[in-house]
Structures are given as C-alpha cells and as structure tokens.
Amino acid sequence: MLRPQDTASRERKTLNGLWDFRLDATGAGRREGWHAAPLTAAQAMPVPASYNDVLVGTTGRDHVGDAWYQTTVRVPRGWAGQRVSLRFDSATHAAVVWVGDAEVARHEGGYTPFEADVTDLVSPGDEVRVTVVVNNELTFQTIPPGIVHDTPQGRRQQYFHDFFNFAGLHRSVWLYATPTTYVDDVVVVTDLQGTTGVVAYDVTVAGAAEHAVRVTLRDADGRTVTTADGPSGELTVPDVHRWEPGAGYLYDAEVELLDASGTSFDSYHQSVGVRTVEVRGTQFLINGEPFYFQGFGKHEDTAVRGKGHDDAFLVHDFELLDWVGANSFRTAHYPYAEEVYDYADRKGIVVIDEVAAVGQNMGLAGGIFGGQSYTTFSPETVNDVSQAAHRQAIRELITRDKNHPSVVLWSIANEPESDTDAARAYFEPLFALTRELDPTRPVGFVNVMLAPHGKCQVSELGDVLMLNRYYGWYVNTGDLVAAEAAWLAELQQWATDGKPIIITEYGADTVAGVHSVTPQPWSEEYQVEYLDMNHRVFDAVDAVVGEQVWNFADFATSSTSVFRVDGNKKGVFTRDRRPKAAAHVLRRRWTSKP
Numbered sequence: 001m002l003r004p005q006d007t008a009s010r011e012r013k014t015l016n017g018l019w020d021f022r023l024d025a026t027g028a029g030r031r032e033g034w035h036a037a038p039l040t041a042a043q044a045m046p047v048p049a050s051y052n053d054v055l056v057g058t059t060g061r062d063h064v065g066d067a068w069y070q071t072t073v074r075v076p077r078g079w080a081g082q083r084v085s086l087r088f089d090s091a092t093h094a095a096v097v098w099v100g101d102a103e104v105a106r107h108e109g110g111y112t113p114f115e116a117d118v119t120d121l122v123s124p125g126d127e128v129r130v131t132v133v134v135n136n137e138l139t140f141q142t143i144p145p146g147i148v149h150d151t152p153q154g155r156r157q158q159y160f161h162d163f164f165n166f167a168g169l170h171r172s173v174w175l176y177a178t179p180t181t182y183v184d185d186v187v188v189v190t191d192l193q194g195t196t197g198v199v200a201y202d203v204t205v206a207g208a209a210e211h212a213v214r215v216t217l218r219d220a221d222g223r224t225v226t227t228a229d230g231p232s233g234e235l236t237v238p239d240v241h242r243w244e245p246g247a248g249y250l251y252d253a254e255v256e257l258l259d260a261s262g263t264s265f266d267s268y269h270q271s272v273g274v275r276t277v278e279v280r281g282t283q284f285l286i287n288g289e290p291f292y293f294q295g296f297g298k299h300e301d302t303a304v305r306g307k308g309h310d311d312a313f314l315v316h317d318f319e320l321l322d323w324v325g326a327n328s329f330r331t332a333h334y335p336y337a338e339e340v341y342d343y344a345d346r347k348g349i350v351v352i353d354e355v356a357a358v359g360q361n362m363g364l365a366g367g368i369f370g371g372q373s374y375t376t377f378s379p380e381t382v383n384d385v386s387q388a389a390h391r392q393a394i395r396e397l398i399t400r401d402k403n404h405p406s407v408v409l410w411s412i413a414n415e416p417e418s419d420t421d422a423a424r425a426y427f428e429p430l431f432a433l434t435r436e437l438d439p440t441r442p443v444g445f446v447n448v449m450l451a452p453h454g455k456c457q458v459s460e461l462g463d464v465l466m467l468n469r470y471y472g473w474y475v476n477t478g479d480l481v482a483a484e485a486a487w488l489a490e491l492q493q494w495a496t497d498g499k500p501i502i503i504t505e506y507g508a509d510t511v512a513g514v515h516s517v518t519p520q521p522w523s524e525e526y527q528v529e530y531l532d533m534n535h536r537v538f539d540a541v542d543a544v545v546g547e548q549v550w551n552f553a554d555f556a557t558s559s560t561s562v563f564r565v566d567g568n569k570k571g572v573f574t575r576d577r578r579p580k581a582a583a584h585v586l587r588r589r590w591t592s593k594p
C-alpha cells in the first residue's frame, strides 16, 4: 500500500482537523448503528491526537472500549473517473470504517496504515459522511497484549507494557485519487559495487488498462541519472552519492505508467537512498563500514496530544538528536508515523524498526507490575491466534517500511519471555517470516534481563543481540560499583556468541531538578554517573556496537502502579524536551567519538 501523494496524476486531500467524537463504553453505537446518521451528543476531537488527555477526567483517560469519530468531506470535483481511496495512517488499536452507510474497512493493529477503495461510494463534487469506531481493548490475542477485567466499577484495562495505552486516530487521514490503473507497489533494494550504485526495483500495477512501466532516477538536484523500462529491473548509478549515517542523500525514482502512445498516465515518486547493510562477525556494517549506534529508545509521546503525530515535535526531536550527537534511535515499542521515517531518511538518522509486540512476558509482568500471575505462552494466553496477529504485524511493518534507507534492522519484539521452549517455538517461525519478507536486512529481538546469556533460547535466532539492562537501577540500585562488575561479567558472556551487541536500553529514572552531591538514585548526578559507568562497560567489550539510552524523553505511563511518578522519568530530556544534566554528558561523549 503506497502513500497518498500529489503528483501529475494523483491528488490527496487531508481529513485532519476537528471531528465529531463520542465515547461509547457500553458498545451501544455498534448495536444502534451510529454510523448511519450524524453523531449525536458529540464533542469536538482533533485528528491526529490521542483522545485520552485532550479530554478532562478519568472517563476519557481511562476509557475502555469504543470511541466514535465522524466527519464529512467533499470529494473534489476534478476526481471524476478516478479511483478514490480513503486511507488511515493508523487507528489505535482496532477500527471499523463506514462511508455513508456502507462499511468499507476493518483493521486490527494500532500502528500501521489501512485503506479502502471507495470509488463506488462517492461522487466527485458531493459531500460524504465518514464514520470510524476505534476500539482500544487489548487482550492476549492482540499485539501488544492485555486483559480487560469486568469489575463492579466497570471495565478496566490491564496491560504489560510501560507506556500509557493512548488511543484514537493518532495519524493523518486521507482521501486520495489515482487513475483506475495505477502503480500499486514499488520495492527498491540497493547495492554498491565500488563507486557504482545499483538500484533493483520491482513495480506492481493494479487495474486493467494496457500500460508500460518506465522508471526515471533523478539526483537530489533533479538531474536525470538514468532510466529503465519494464516492471522490474536495475538502475545503475555511476559515481553514486551514497546514503550515509549523518548524510541522508536521497535520489528520486519516478515510476510512470505509459499508454500505447507513450503518454504517462500515472506517476509515483519513491525516494531512494543507496546504501548496504550487513552483519559480519561482531560488526554491523553500513556501506561496508563498521557502524556504532548511539542514540535512544524513543516514544511517540507528548503532553495533551499523547501519541498524536506532530511535525513540530518531529523536527524538534531531530534537532535535539543532532545537538546531542545521536546517530540513531529505536522505534520503541511500535512502528512510528511514516513522517518520522521520511525525515530520518532525509537526515541520515539510522532506525531500528520495532513491531508493537511488547509485554509478552508474564514473568516480568508479575514481578514489576504485580497482580495475578499468568503463563505467557499457553492456549489461554499468548497462543496461535496471537501469533497470527504477530505475523500480520510483521507483514504490515515490512510492507510499509521496506523502502526506507534509514531502517537497517527489524526488531520483532521487546522483552518477551525468551527462556522457555514455548518461547522458542513461538518465535522461530516469526524470524523465518521476517527473513522471507525481507532478505536484505538483519533481524533481531530485544532481550530482557530475566533471560541472561545461557538461559535465553531465542537470541541465537537473531542476527544481532539487542540487550536491555538496568544494572545500577533495577538491580544493584544505588551501588554503581557492584553494578559495573555484574554488568561487565554478563556482557563478556554475551560477547562469546560472536554477534554484534547493541545495548538497546540502559537508563535511570531522574527527576529534573533533583540534585545530590553524593549521587543518589532519582538525582541528575546519579543519571550522569550511571551513564558513565555503563559507558566504561561498553567500551571494554569489542562486540558492543551500539548504545541507546532509555529514554530520549520522559513519557506517560499507566497510573496503576506506585513505581512511576508522573510517568517514566528515564528521559535524558524532560517530556517538554528540556535537557537534564545527562544530556550534556552524552553530548560530550557522542560528539567526540571517532
């Protein structure tokens, strides 16, 4: 599914803005068919945004169940004879969509796009009603998992991940037009042969009209470099300008469909960064050169808008990444808005792209989150249906992000149970699927401290080792001397596997403005010393090829536990992006590293 674009043959119209909105905790809307009429008792809701913190009070913040969105849109007059589609960049976590009275789409999974061909339901020049019901319930069969409890006080959502379950229409909604025969998909895979770049492409066309395919590759100044004919082939780029970390050079591949007279009737633009990615021994190579990841695990999280995408925060966050000397981040713990990857492509920021599979670990859930204990993998909990949803989430992620040069590594889960036979059986086919869908990028998963070296049964399936460790925080709290010894000992064991190791999380909760001359947990000084200690450990182990601090910024979490004070405070920046002392320390390290 390609992005909506404005090109010579395509046009898009945003549906962003204020929609009518109504919470529906009892599910009355589906029974009564609220899509079939203007929404009554509605209030205004911005799209894109999470609804939770836009509203005031627990009714919105802790809502469990359906939320209805409705708007009207006038179809541009000029779209007669075109194929018209309605696209949601995401709906968290599941949605049903109607145009007028007709259901046009159903989707599960809160972080990937879906669309519907609505050509037959709309008339150019006329207005149509668009209704969406978004459901935020998480169960053992969803990605990520959760449990909805029926209590005398109403339904309550429990979940096993450490970030707030924001919901709603977090990203843009589009109506867009293409010709009826159109470019349906483009795949580009790049290679380097000395100073020559090779761009292999594969174009899928939908629709019945006779056509030929032409691809024109232009450089960043708009000069034509080369062209090719046919639905698949190779473009050769002599003296190629590579896409590199820190220098995101992009070519533009224009894919056109030509009619019998050679006239172009569809045009789609695909940006192309020519680069290679390879794991060799304990090295992670980009363009054949060892790459060291320095950066953060991030979140899509800001005040009021929750997980709603915002271009101002996008650009500002990247400015801060640049300022602090970061070259990469992980999209913890779900696929981010597509604008984020576009911008990473442009800026040369390297991305570890993660599936929303977070919290499949009842050992961790019981230990940290408390409450009743469950078995992670069982017919009643994470089972075959969950695995099918996980497969679908991997498929949709790779389908969406395959062409981004910034994406160099797939992460198919964060901290799942990984020390049991059941975990191994669950994950083995998921690794195989990822490699089948994308043979060009390495794949891994993020290992948790409960499954150390020698116990983890899943790590050997990955091309890289990604470790989250909190020595000096959750273990050896306050004792950085003991922490350093224990951490070094564990890391040296992992290094014997002969794979590159990326430390995908290390961090200490820090309340901005809390200071202590003798570094104590929660103080800015402790965060600084904690990071220094970790860096000494990483620098002592050659197989470590990356350090991503948890987290870029403070973020919202569920309020159902007492170990979070106004959210998770492991940010190097506060939630409103002010630096803690640690930011300056990281900046010194990351801007002086060779």
Ligand code: GCB
Binding pocket: 161, 162, 163, 333, 414, 415, 468, 505, 550, 568, 570
């Ligand atoms: C982790 C999780 C992350 C949490 C973090 C923490 O291991 O991957 O989602 O937020 O620890 O701060 O506890």
